[in-house]
Amino acid sequence: MSDKSSADILNRRKFLGAVGLAGAGAALGAKPAMAEGVKPDPLITEIQDWNRYLGDGVDKKPYGVPSKFEKNVIRRDVSWLTASPESSVNFTPLHELDGIITPSGLCFERHHSGVADINPAEHRLMINGLVDKPLVFTMDDIKRMPRMNKVYFLECAANSGMEWRGAQLNGCQFTHGMVHNVMYTGVSLKTLLDEAGLKPNAKWLMLEGADAAAMNRSLPIEKALNDCMLAFAMNGEALRPEQGYPLRAVIPGWEGNLWVKWIRRIEVGDQPWQTREETSKYTDLLADGRSRKHTFVMDAKSVVTNPSPQAPLKHKGRNVLSGLAWSGRGTVKRVDVSMDGGRNWQTARIDGPVFDKSLVRFYVDFDWNGQELMIQSRAMDSTGYVQPTKDELRKVRGVNSIYHNNGIQTWLVRSGGETENVEIG
Amino acid sequence: MSRSVKLAAVALLCGVALAVANSRIEAQQIAAQAAAKTSSKLGLGRPALPDEIKAWDTAVRPDGKGLPPGKGTVKQGDVLFQAQCASCHGEFGEGAGRWPVLAGGAGTLKADRPDKTIGSFWPDLSTAFDYIKRAMPYGNARSLSDDDVYALTAYLLSMNDIVKDENFELNDRNFTSIKMPNAAAFYDDDRETAEKQFWKKDPCMKDCRSAPKVTGRAISVDVTPDSKSGPKVD
Numbered sequence: 041m042s043d044k045s046s047a048d049i050l051n052r053r054k055f056l057g058a059v060g061l062a063g064a065g066a067a068l069g070a071k072p073a074m075a076e077g078v079k080p081d082p083l084i085t086e087i088q089d090w091n092r093y094l095g096d097g098v099d100k101k102p103y104g105v106p107s108k109f110e111k112n113v114i115r116r117d118v119s120w121l122t123a124s125p126e127s128s129v130n131f132t133p134l135h136e137l138d139g140i141i142t143p144s145g146l147c148f149e150r151h152h153s154g155v156a157d158i159n160p161a162e163h164r165l166m167i168n169g170l171v172d173k174p175l176v177f178t179m180d181d182i183k184r185m186p187r188m189n190k191v192y193f194l195e196c197a198a199n200s201g202m203e204w205r206g207a208q209l210n211g212c213q214f215t216h217g218m219v220h221n222v223m224y225t226g227v228s229l230k231t232l233l234d235e236a237g238l239k240p241n242a243k244w245l246m247l248e249g250a251d252a253a254a255m256n257r258s259l260p261i262e263k264a265l266n267d268c269m270l271a272f273a274m275n276g277e278a279l280r281p282e283q284g285y286p287l288r289a290v291i292p293g294w295e296g297n298l299w300v301k302w303i304r305r306i307e308v309g310d311q312p313w314q315t316r317e318e319t320s321k322y323t324d325l326l327a328d329g330r331s332r333k334h335t336f337v338m339d340a341k342s343v344v345t346n347p348s349p350q351a352p353l354k355h356k357g358r359n360v361l362s363g364l365a366w367s368g369r370g371t372v373k374r375v376d377v378s379m380d381g382g383r384n385w386q387t388a389r390i391d392g393p394v395f396d397k398s399l400v401r402f403y404v405d406f407d408w409n410g411q412e413l414m415i416q417s418r419a420m421d422s423t424g425y426v427q428p429t430k431d432e433l434r435k436v437r438g439v440n441s442i443y444h445n446n447g448i449q450t451w452l453v454r455s456g457g458e459t460e461n462v463e464i465g
Numbered sequence: 466m467s468r469s470v471k472l473a474a475v476a477l478l479c480g481v482a483l484a485v486a487n488s489r490i491e492a493q494q495i496a497a498q499a500a501a502k503t504s505s506k507l508g509l510g511r512p513a514l515p516d517e518i519k520a521w522d523t524a525v526r527p528d529g530k531g532l533p534p535g536k537g538t539v540k541q542g543d544v545l546f547q548a549q550c551a552s553c554h555g556e557f558g559e560g561a562g563r564w565p566v567l568a569g570g571a572g573t574l575k576a577d578r579p580d581k582t583i584g585s586f587w588p589d590l591s592t593a594f595d596y597i598k599r600a601m602p603y604g605n606a607r608s609l610s611d612d613d614v615y616a617l618t619a620y621l622l623s624m625n626d627i628v629k630d631e632n633f634e635l636n637d638r639n640f641t642s643i644k645m646p647n648a649a650a651f652y653d654d655d656r657e658t659a660e661k662q663f664w665k666k667d668p669c670m671k672d673c674r675s676a677p678k679v680t681g682r683a684i685s686v687d688v689t690p691d692s693k694s695g696p697k698v699d
Contacts, residue, residue, distance in 0.1 A: 123563035174513035206681040210689040254599040316596040329574035335654040381677030463681035
């Protein structure tokens with residue numbers, strides 16, 4: 041590491057000052073410097089095809105797709121992670137995205153028995169158990185209820201789970217890409233439960249999917265009545281099949297497994313069901329051999345998406361550091377960034393909307409002279425929680441808890457701009 | 466509503482009463498809006514029929530709620546398991562390839578590489594019944610009878626040495642008497658107390674640590690896609 045402190049690197053004023061001087065110098069002797077050895081750009085001096093011939097008409101793509109030049113912007117999977125692609129996961133290409141909304145087609149997928157293929161006209165939602173009147177709803181019924189629109193992140197409990205023992209996968213798509221953030225349209229879970237009428241001893245719900253895994257999870261009634269939804273739309277259109285079309289649970293701030301897709305049944309009970317997904321899975325084994333269960337909330341977390349291993353630095357001089365931060369406990373209040381492995385920190389600039397339990401986008405505009413960097417980000421949320429280091433987490437939890445790894449990520453930027461996933465000590 | 470209309474009509478006839486009538490209309494409208502808000506029922510959906518609830522509600526709880534009538538022995542379960550389950554889970558639940566291991570691993574939970582199986586880890590037997598009935602066999606879910614599920618659950622108990630007798634019969638009456646070895650080792654999320662040090666007022670900003678050294682590199686592990694081996698995530 042260079043001796044230059046992170047505060048210096050990040051000092052935008054100083055940098056702008058330097059640019060100002062260089063700019064003034066260039067202006068004085070600009071002409072000869074420009075002329076020497078620089079040929080006119082044929083992309084400018086020659087007429088290009090797209091500047092001469094007709095492009096596609098409006099009748100060509102009734103449903104548009106990204107430019108062919110964006111073909112690298114795709115979900116990716118890691119085949120060795122699981123025994124079967126139908127009970128597996130893929131990853132959102134975080135390093136290719138900006139802002140806070142994840143395009144629907146790039147939202148990571150996690151299925152336990154593949155993507156259920158359901159005609160919405162044939163979908164039913166049942167509410168039974170400790171209710172005054174067990175009910176069956178059609179999608180038409182649900183679309184006649186008062187609606188709400190909310191932006192929330194959904195993070196898999198296992199996001200970064202492969203990194204508990206050390207740096208494993210080289211890219212934020214793989215280390216942090218089990219997260220997405222979209223706008224949901226749907227109805228509040230409370231509206232639905234009110235239709236059936238809760239009995240006084242109703243304490244827990246069980247949410248169950250219509251897929252071949254019939255995924256089921258227990259949900260405390262306080263959370264259900266607070267801010268949960270059943271959504272039928274994401275980012276303005278119907279849910280994608282892989283995201284639960286025609287109906288999914290939205291459980292803000294809580295681990296993704298609870299967001300039951302293709303939801304077909306809600307049972308009301310007085311205690312949790314201790315289903316497979318809250319006993320065998322989604323329990324956190326600690327070093328003493330005991331396990332935490334019902335670790336619902338996703339703690340404050342962040343990651344620098346650019347630069348990152350799949351998006352190395354390409355230029356010296358001016359650069360944009362970009363990243364994402366989120367917290368299941370509330371809003372992101374602040375994100376700090378370090379360029380020297382956590383020795384010194386500077387507060388990043390959050391730009392764009394800051395919603396409750398949603399991703400936020402942060403930036404640091406910085407000058408890079410080719411020195412080695414150890415880049416980290418550290419999120420703070422509205423409850424005062426500060427994202428811990430991985431070592432701090434391991435001290436409490438050991439290395440076998442699989443889920444809920446929100447430790448600070450380090451990227452090593454080498455002098456050529458190549459960027460690596462590293463652990464530091 | 467109709468009363469408001471009437472009042473409006475009266476108001477039109479009697480110009481002098483107009484102001485008074487208007488304020489009464491407003492009051493009525495406010496009352497009507499409030500009534501609409503407090504009425505919790507939208508009147509949507511229809512009653513679920515008993516047969517419909519029976520068809521979908523197969524959930525089983527640790528206290529036995531939801532267990533259907535039925536029975537099955539370890540021996541019967543063995544036959545079923547070899548036919549329906551062993552191709553993925555192995556003859557003795559040891560797991561073929563990367564498919565889940567169902568048996569063994571007792572006493573490994575504090576080990577560096579714990580072996581979390583039904584016997585070594587699962588707190589409740591009901592979970593096995595519920596899960597097999599709703600989701601197994603993988604790719605042909607909901608194809609087993611209740612007696613099949615009892616028999617398979619009995620065989621899993623036997624493979625995990627929780628029952629020793631191959632003639633043991635598991636049924637809806639003795640089900641909740643079975644205690645799982647790791648049942649007591651789970652506790653509710655305690656992060657807000659056990660990890661309260663992560664809530665900090667002013668995290669360090671300057672000279673927070675000594676010069677960091679790289680201690681691990683993903684490129685040394687080399688398991689980013691196309692590699693064949695690596696850590697496992699559930």
